Amino acid sequence: MDKESATFLYDVCVVGGCGHVGLPFALVLADSGLKIAVQDLDEAKVQQVMSGHMPFMENGAQEILERVIGNNLWAKNDPSQISNSRYVVVVIGTPVDRHLNPNFADINDFFNTISPYLVDNQHIILRSTVYPGTTEKVKSILDSAGKRLSITFCPERIAQGKAIEELKVLPQIVSGFDDRSIREASELFSRINDDIVVLTPIEAELAKLFTNSWRYIQFATANQFFMIASQYNLDFYRIFDAMRYNYPRTAGFPGAGFAAGPCLLKDTLQLAAFNKNNFFLGHAAMLVNEGLPSFIVEELKKTHGSLSDKVIGILGMAFKANNDDFRESLAYKLRKILGVEAKEVLCTDPFIKDDSFHTLDETIKRSDIVILASPHDEYRDIDFAGKLIVDVWNYYGQGITL
Numbered sequence: 001m002d003k004e005s006a007t008f009l010y011d012v013c014v015v016g017g018c019g020h021v022g023l024p025f026a027l028v029l030a031d032s033g034l035k036i037a038v039q040d041l042d043e044a045k046v047q048q049v050m051s052g053h054m055p056f057m058e059n060g061a062q063e064i065l066e067r068v069i070g071n072n073l074w075a076k077n078d079p080s081q082i083s084n085s086r087y088v089v090v091v092i093g094t095p096v097d098r099h100l101n102p103n104f105a106d107i108n109d110f111f112n113t114i115s116p117y118l119v120d121n122q123h124i125i126l127r128s129t130v131y132p133g134t135t136e137k138v139k140s141i142l143d144s145a146g147k148r149l150s151i152t153f154c155p156e157r158i159a160q161g162k163a164i165e166e167l168k169v170l171p172q173i174v175s176g177f178d179d180r181s182i183r184e185a186s187e188l189f190s191r192i193n194d195d196i197v198v199l200t201p202i203e204a205e206l207a208k209l210f211t212n213s214w215r216y217i218q219f220a221t222a223n224q225f226f227m228i229a230s231q232y233n234l235d236f237y238r239i240f241d242a243m244r245y246n247y248p249r250t251a252g253f254p255g256a257g258f259a260a261g262p263c264l265l266k267d268t269l270q271l272a273a274f275n276k277n278n279f280f281l282g283h284a285a286m287l288v289n290e291g292l293p294s295f296i297v298e299e300l301k302k303t304h305g306s307l308s309d310k311v312i313g314i315l316g317m318a319f320k321a322n323n324d325d326f327r328e329s330l331a332y333k334l335r336k337i338l339g340v341e342a343k344e345v346l347c348t349d350p351f352i353k354d355d356s357f358h359t360l361d362e363t364i365k366r367s368d369i370v371i372l373a374s375p376h377d378e379y380r381d382i383d384f385a386g387k388l389i390v391d392v393w394n395y396y397g398q399g400i401t402l
């Protein structure tokens with residue numbers, strides 16, 4: 001680390017550091033030998049981390065936590081640790097409000113609140129996904145508070161569940177307003193990965209939103225094609241396999257499935273808002289992806305008639321496979337629709353604790369139709385006893401006709 005580090009107790013303070021982005025990053029930095037402070041408002045998560053337990057599922061994270069906790073990583077809800085850190089990494093994001101518009105209040109309030117804790121010569125890294133122009137806005141808030149700080153935006157681009165592995169191999173985008181800030185941020189990231197790409201802050205903010213919107217649109221394309229094939233009573237996956245067979249230009253084409261979670265839709269909507277609501281592809285992707293649960297239910301009704309005498313089981317409530325994160329999961333939207341249409345809806349998930357859920361065995365035994373919402377590994381070898389399985393993912397390799 002640079003000579004400025006000598007004057008600080010910690011090398012890095014990760015604010016929002018008990019979350020899905022903050023904690024894996026804090027762990028990987030701590031594992032590289034740096035002294036890390038984790039600042040988080042959520043006392044329960046802080047206690048859990050300090051007792052050496054991951055608050056959520058993340059491959060490879062638990063082992064690192066056990067190695068570093070109390071040695072070179074400490075978690076607290078105490079903003080004064082911000083003042084004692086050379087780098088302050090912020091993972092407070094920009095949510096969208098109920099009108100689907102970005103809500104800047106969180107980040108503005110956050111910087112106004114922590115401003116008194118910031119000291120000269122610190123380096124502030126914005127790491128959450130932000131609305132374009134936010135880095136510049138933050139710089140002006142802190143400049144007008146008279147702080148002499150370096151400010152960079154270095155977006156996180158990991159996929160949940162793969163953070164530990166990906167932090168070490170994915171190129172890191174670093175952006176700042178001057179050479180010194182870019183050099184300082186690059187120095188920190190080089191501890192774990194020296195594949196660095198430099199952009200201006202507005203370019204980096206857009207690079208992150210383009211990345212997530214692109215992924216969301218790719219999923220929507222697959223889901224739209226799935227819907228088209230299904231409406232003609234065709235098995236989408238026979239066509240999908242043929243399209244991809246020995247044909248490099250379709251190699252990255254994803255399968256159909258529930259495309260949800262805390263980032264893809266939110267970031268697509270941020271990009272739409274930034275472009276004055278002119279983002280036809282993004283809005284179309286939202287309609288397709290968010291429409292998939294309802295499409296499945298309507299197709300089932302076409303084939304099987306009313307569902308009002310049927311018990312429907314939903315397997316996997318998390319937003320993605322082998323994960324316990326249920327934020328913005330489309331399985332819940334499916335449950336809501338079926339709550340109106342079906343006799344009863346039984347939900348199950350091995351990773352999510354919810355008193356309203358049922359065991360896997362009971363769900364399968366009592367359901368007339370089973371819908372695989374999240375293809376956890378645990379569901380690989382199940383005896384469905386001849387029941388109808390709706391497998392949009394083609395997880396069982398049997399194709400799909402609804």
Ligand SMILES: NC(=O)c1ccc[n+]([C@@H]2O[C@H](COP(=O)([O-])OP(=O)(O)OC[C@H]3O[C@@H](n4cnc5c(N)ncnc54)[C@H](O)[C@@H]3O)[C@@H](O)[C@H]2O)c1
Pocket residue numbers: 015016017018019020021022039040041042045091092093094110127128129130156157158159160262263
């Ligand atoms: N989850 C992902 O895979 C992913 C990937 C890339 C980027 N992002 C972006 O990163 C941001 C954070 O996402 P996340 O999934 O880590 O969210 P999260 O909810 O898991 O974590 C956020 C953490 O910040 C804490 N927090 C909130 N306000 C705080 C404050 N004022 N001071 C201290 N702590 C505070 C919360 O208690 C929580 O622990 C979002 O902008 C998201 O879009 C997420």
